[in-house]
Amino acid sequence: xxxxxxxVTLNGDEVEYLCxxxxxxxxxxxxxxxxxxxxxxCASGDCGACSVMVDDRLVCSCLVMGAELDGAKVDxxxxxxxxxxxxxLQKKFLEEAALQCGICTPGFLIAAKALLEKNAKPTETExxxxxxxxxxxxxxxxxxxHAVMDVAKEMRK
Amino acid sequence: xxxxxxxxLKAAAKILAGAxxxxxxxxxxxxxxxxxxxxxxxxxxxxxxxxxxxxxxxTLEKGGFRVGAAVSGAELEEHSKFGKVWPGVLEAFELIxxxxxxxxxxxxxxxxxxxxxxxxxxxxxxxxxxxxVVGPKGRxxxxxxxxxxxxxKTTLKxxxxxxxxxxxxxxxKSSDAYLRFIPRTEMDIAVVGVGVNLTVNxxxxxxxxxxxxxxxxxxxxxxxAAAKALxxxxxxxxxxxxxxxAASAACKPINDKRGTIEYRTKVAGVMLRRAAxxxxxxxxxxx
Numbered sequence: 001x002x003x004x005x006x007x008v009t010l011n012g013d014e015v016e017y018l019c020x021x022x023x024x025x026x027x028x029x030x031x032x033x034x035x036x037x038x039x040x041x042c043a044s045g046d047c048g049a050c051s052v053m054v055d056d057r058l059v060c061s062c063l064v065m066g067a068e069l070d071g072a073k074v075d076x077x078x079x080x081x082x083x084x085x086x087x088x089l090q091k092k093f094l095e096e097a098a099l100q101c102g103i104c105t106p107g108f109l110i111a112a113k114a115l116l117e118k119n120a121k122p123t124e125t126e127x128x129x130x131x132x133x134x135x136x137x138x139x140x141x142x143x144x145x146h147a148v149m150d151v152a153k154e155m156r157k
Numbered sequence: 158x159x160x161x162x163x164x165x166l167k168a169a170a171k172i173l174a175g176a177x178x179x180x181x182x183x184x185x186x187x188x189x190x191x192x193x194x195x196x197x198x199x200x201x202x203x204x205x206x207x208x209x210x211x212x213x214x215x216t217l218e219k220g221g222f223r224v225g226a227a228v229s230g231a232e233l234e235e236h237s238k239f240g241k242v243w244p245g246v247l248e249a250f251e252l253i254x255x256x257x258x259x260x261x262x263x264x265x266x267x268x269x270x271x272x273x274x275x276x277x278x279x280x281x282x283x284x285x286x287x288x289x290v291v292g293p294k295g296r297x298x299x300x301x302x303x304x305x306x307x308x309x310k311t312t313l314k315x316x317x318x319x320x321x322x323x324x325x326x327x328x329x330k331s332s333d334a335y336l337r338f339i340p341r342t343e344m345d346i347a348v349v350g351v352g353v354n355l356t357v358n359x360x361x362x363x364x365x366x367x368x369x370x371x372x373x374x375x376x377x378x379x380x381x382a383a384a385k386a387l388x389x390x391x392x393x394x395x396x397x398x399x400x401x402x403a404a405s406a407a408c409k410p411i412n413d414k415r416g417t418i419e420y421r422t423k424v425a426g427v428m429l430r431r432a433a434x435x436x437x438x439x440x441x442x443x444x
Binding site for chain 1: 158159160162183185186187190191193194195203205207229231254255256257258260261343344
């Protein structure tokens with residue numbers, strides 16, 4: 001069966017790829033395009049480690065088919081920093097040690113960025129609910145939640 | 158596996174009707190991709206309906222709302238009016254999965270996936286929502302409760318799919334509520350789900366009601382006896398007790414890791430009381 005030829009805007013660049021029908025967006029990112037920042041945790045939409053933005057919507061890339069994205073805008077963790085300049089969320093996660101093993105971190109960062117773009121002044125409850133689809137088995141979440149709250153505060157200044 | 162992304166309803170129906178083997182409709186894919194991945198199904202054809210423009214929209218129709226089958230939870234939440242008119246339907250839909258899932262999941266998908274515990278289904282049933290089914294022979298309108306026929310099974314015929322869900326115009330002083338019970342606060346599957354939709358008069362007497370229960374039978378149930386107990390009341394204790402008893406009596410649940418038969422049966426009544434109170438307060442403008 002012929003592969004699908006798909007054109008997307010990936011982290012601001014025009015990118016084309018070929019994929020099989022069975023491949024998810026996560027498979028395409030990691031295996032075809034070499035972007036391994038998005039992680040595969042559960043492959044069933046529960047853990048959020050593969051979180052990316054598709055047409056400015058937060059989604060699990062493991063639940064998106066590669067074939068369905070022709071013309072779409074896709075943003076991944078690889079596009080979050082501006083060259084050597086880390087995004088404020090990335091900086092804060094480092095400063096406040098809001099990670100341990102790091103597997104969940106790209107997903108948390110993408111999801112947290114999506115939250116702050118939608119809601120510049122989230123309450124702690126709102127942050128916790130928004131990030132409920134991102135699982136972390138190391139930190140116990142508190143440091144992550146506090147880092148996001150602190151960035152929100154700084155970005156409002 | 159073949160992937161098709163038709164741009165019209167007609168083309169979609171034609172492709173599905175002409176397909177051999179197993180076909181699946183792809184809207185949000187939050188159930189479909191999981192089922193494919195786990196090997197539960199191996200479709201020969203996947204028809205993506207997201208490129209059909211009318212299925213991506215919420216439109217006003219005869220004073221009601223028509224929600225396209227490819228409208229995601231996040232999109233419906235951002236709609237300026239829908240959630241004000243149908244707060245119970247929206248809160249049920251929003252309970253499905255995480256923020257990431259909300260970015261993709263659809264009500265039509267929740268309906269056609271036919272899980273007995275689907276959150277938006279009891280709320281849609283209570284709302285009196287009508288599914289528009291499109292197929293090779295044209296279209297037909299079907300009350301949503303007639304779509305699922307058992308766990309993972311629907312009454313849709315070959316080539317048919319749900320194109321939209323219609324929420325009819327509401328009388329004044331009407332509102333709805335959905336509550337589910339899960340063992341944790343987020344990201345779990347309902348032990349019991351209850352949708353209540355009601356209308357009150359100026360004096361606060363309930364003049365019309367619909368009640369639906371999820372996760373307590375092979376499909377979500379309509380519970381006319383519970384609705385009947387609410388109608389004519391001002392939600393006094395006696396009416397609540399009767400309605401709760403009717404809800405519990407309607408349950409035909411299973412035992413599983415989330416709850417026993419006895420537990421689900423009891424909780425159904427409790428959740429109905431609470432959901433009815435929320436819907437009642439909303440209908441009277443009390444929030």
